[in-house]
Amino acid sequence: MLLGPAVSFDDVAAGYGGHTVLRGITWEVEPGALVGVVGPSGSGKTTLIRLLTGQAERHHGTVRVLGQDVGAGGARRVGYVPQLGTVDWDFPLTVEQTVLLGGTADSAPTPWFSRREHRRAAELLDKLGLADLRRRHIRDLSGGQQQRMFLARAMVRRCDVLLLDEPTSGVDLATRHDILHLVGELWREGLTVIVTTHDLNWVAAQLPRIAFLNGSIIADGTPREVLTPDNLERAFGARMQVLHERGRVVVTDEHPVLGPHATGAAHDGVA
Amino acid sequence: MSWLADPFAYAFFLRALIACLVIGAMCGAISVFVVLRRMSYIGHGLAHSVLGGVAVAVALGYSTYLGATVATLASALLIDRISRRRGLHADAAIGIVTTALFAVGIVVVSRLENQRVNTESLLFGDVLGVTSADIWLGLGVAVGFATIMFAFYKPLVFVAFDAEVARVHGVRAGVMEALFNLLTAAVVIVSVRVLGILLVAAAVVIPAALARLVTRSFGLMLAIATSVGLVSGVLGLYASYYVNVPSGATIVLVGTLLFGLVFAASALLARTRVRGARERAAHPVAPPAPETYPYRN
Numbered sequence: 001m002l003l004g005p006a007v008s009f010d011d012v013a014a015g016y017g018g019h020t021v022l023r024g025i026t027w028e029v030e031p032g033a034l035v036g037v038v039g040p041s042g043s044g045k046t047t048l049i050r051l052l053t054g055q056a057e058r059h060h061g062t063v064r065v066l067g068q069d070v071g072a073g074g075a076r077r078v079g080y081v082p083q084l085g086t087v088d089w090d091f092p093l094t095v096e097q098t099v100l101l102g103g104t105a106d107s108a109p110t111p112w113f114s115r116r117e118h119r120r121a122a123e124l125l126d127k128l129g130l131a132d133l134r135r136r137h138i139r140d141l142s143g144g145q146q147q148r149m150f151l152a153r154a155m156v157r158r159c160d161v162l163l164l165d166e167p168t169s170g171v172d173l174a175t176r177h178d179i180l181h182l183v184g185e186l187w188r189e190g191l192t193v194i195v196t197t198h199d200l201n202w203v204a205a206q207l208p209r210i211a212f213l214n215g216s217i218i219a220d221g222t223p224r225e226v227l228t229p230d231n232l233e234r235a236f237g238a239r240m241q242v243l244h245e246r247g248r249v250v251v252t253d254e255h256p257v258l259g260p261h262a263t264g265a266a267h268d269g270v271a
Numbered sequence: 272m273s274w275l276a277d278p279f280a281y282a283f284f285l286r287a288l289i290a291c292l293v294i295g296a297m298c299g300a301i302s303v304f305v306v307l308r309r310m311s312y313i314g315h316g317l318a319h320s321v322l323g324g325v326a327v328a329v330a331l332g333y334s335t336y337l338g339a340t341v342a343t344l345a346s347a348l349l350i351d352r353i354s355r356r357r358g359l360h361a362d363a364a365i366g367i368v369t370t371a372l373f374a375v376g377i378v379v380v381s382r383l384e385n386q387r388v389n390t391e392s393l394l395f396g397d398v399l400g401v402t403s404a405d406i407w408l409g410l411g412v413a414v415g416f417a418t419i420m421f422a423f424y425k426p427l428v429f430v431a432f433d434a435e436v437a438r439v440h441g442v443r444a445g446v447m448e449a450l451f452n453l454l455t456a457a458v459v460i461v462s463v464r465v466l467g468i469l470l471v472a473a474a475v476v477i478p479a480a481l482a483r484l485v486t487r488s489f490g491l492m493l494a495i496a497t498s499v500g501l502v503s504g505v506l507g508l509y510a511s512y513y514v515n516v517p518s519g520a521t522i523v524l525v526g527t528l529l530f531g532l533v534f535a536a537s538a539l540l541a542r543t544r545v546r547g548a549r550e551r552a553a554h555p556v557a558p559p560a561p562e563t564y565p566y567r568n
Contacts, residue, residue, distance in 0.1 A: 017358075053439040080439040091307060091432050092489045101432065104425045105441030111424035137487045157440060 004067050006031040006161055006192040012061035014051050021047045024216045034187040037196045039213035040236050045196035049163050053080050079154030081164045084146055089139045095149050096134040102153035124152040144175035161192045180206050200251040223249045278512045286406055287398040291504035293409040294462045297416050299500020301458050302479035303493050307431050310361050315472030316369030317459040320346040322376030329388050330379050339460050342372055347452035396467030396519030409461045466519040477526040484537045
């Protein structure tokens with residue numbers, strides 16, 4: 001039973017090649033939390049995730065996962081789902097093989113996986129609704145199925161902390177709903193889940209806790225506490241309107257430039 | 272079938288055949304990782320560094336194999352090191368390191384007296400020059416290669432697919448990348464004798480390129496590429512014997528011919544599938560009519 005935070009950053013500065021992307025990050029995530037890290041492109045969301053996986057250059061401070069310092073090799077019991085855009089979809093692997101590879105580090109030094117490992121992969125694929133697709137090539141899956149496959153791969157090692165980098169980026173509405181539903185299920189089972197996104201309304205409507213990031217943590221709390229016009233301006237550099245609709249928080253553009261509610265020169269300029 | 276046995280009248284042929292089998296299988300197997308990691312120029316680059324190593328070794332009075340090994344392994348490690356720098360990819364690292372060593376080789380060879388380095392056989396291969404020592408070295412490398420592939424197959428595949436995620440999942444991705452480079456270097460060193468510096472690159476690309484056209488399974492791709500390497504080696508050797516042309520070139524040409532045939536067949540198959548889809552779209556099949564029973568009076 002872990003008493004301290006599942007994830008903690010203590011005065012962390014980090015970046016790449018000597019260039020600092022994040023600075024002054026002091027932040028904690030309690031065990032069993034579902035947290036969204038929200039910010040515009042280039043705000044350091046992926047760097048924050050990569051700090052937890054030991055991939056980013058840490059210039060200052062300490063990063064702990066489940067009470068242990070994260071070294072260059074990353075932390076154990078952390079599952080990671082990368083952005084779909086970074087994957088080589090032509091790589092000759094089936095869905096099942098991809099999931100099985102997630103357990104490579106704990107597997108025997110043979111070219112094959114054991115029956116127990118196959119059973120574990122089959123259980124996860126079944127749980128995530130991919131049992132019938134296990135022999136398919138990874139390219140044959142839809143965006144939502146691909147995300148589920150990577151969730152299965154992340155969980156095949158029995159992780160306690162799950163990191164998802166932009167899981168809803170570039171997917172349609174139904175797939176986004178599908179992914180969120182799944183993430184919620186995993187969270188309810190006790191996993192600590194950290195999700196990065198720049199989709200404000202998706203985060204505001206769905207996640208119990210969010211942190212605004214833009215080089216440093218700007219605000220942290222429930223969507224109602226964090227999604228304020230001032231915080232949004234600090235994080236995104238643009239003034240936005242925040243509406244409260246039937247208990248949900250909805251962020252809209254204060255000065256839409258297109259459409260029936262458009263204001264300003266950009267719209268007027270369209271002949 | 273005497274044409275199969277006739278060449279064995281010459282003692283060199285058996286040695287050459289064993290060398291071609293060993294080299295063909297290893298080149299075929301490593302080609303899968305080379306192609307999937309998009310490092311098709313690594314064979315080309317590492318082979319070029321052999322000239323520098325051999326020339327320096329001859330100049331200093333050491334074994335040519337020692338020179339080739341040191342130069343190729345140093346190149347592999349340097350490529351690995353440079354390509355880890357942000358903003359520099361493996362292709363740039365290969366271009367810098369191995370061309371520099373090739374240039375060292377040219378400079379040193381030009382300064383050597385009495386043509387002590389046979390540049391022609393180094394560049395184009397010399398199957399007649401395969402000695403028993405070469406065979407034993409090739410077999411030793413093959414055993415090491417097979418052992419490493421067996422023990423590290425899963426981490427090598429995982430790192431080839433996604434090194435970053437593999438690292439998160441506890442795989443020592445840096446070690447695997449270095450291991451892959453070292454394996455490639457070892458395969459190149461033992462292949463240069465038969466194939467030559469200028470032709471090794473094709474041998475570590477063509478088998479996997481062909482296999483990729485026919486399968487989307489990693490295991491099958493590995494099996495097909497290894498078989499293509501073996502078949503190219505044996506057929507190329509026989510062709511070179513009967514046509515009396517350099518064996519390295521014929522082995523590569525056989526591989527290229529096989530690739531061309533499979534490429535043409537797969538293109539034809541793809542066109543047939545597209546035509547079939549267009550025909551189905553133009554003439555949709557009517558839903559089956561309800562079953563009727565023709566009663567006779």
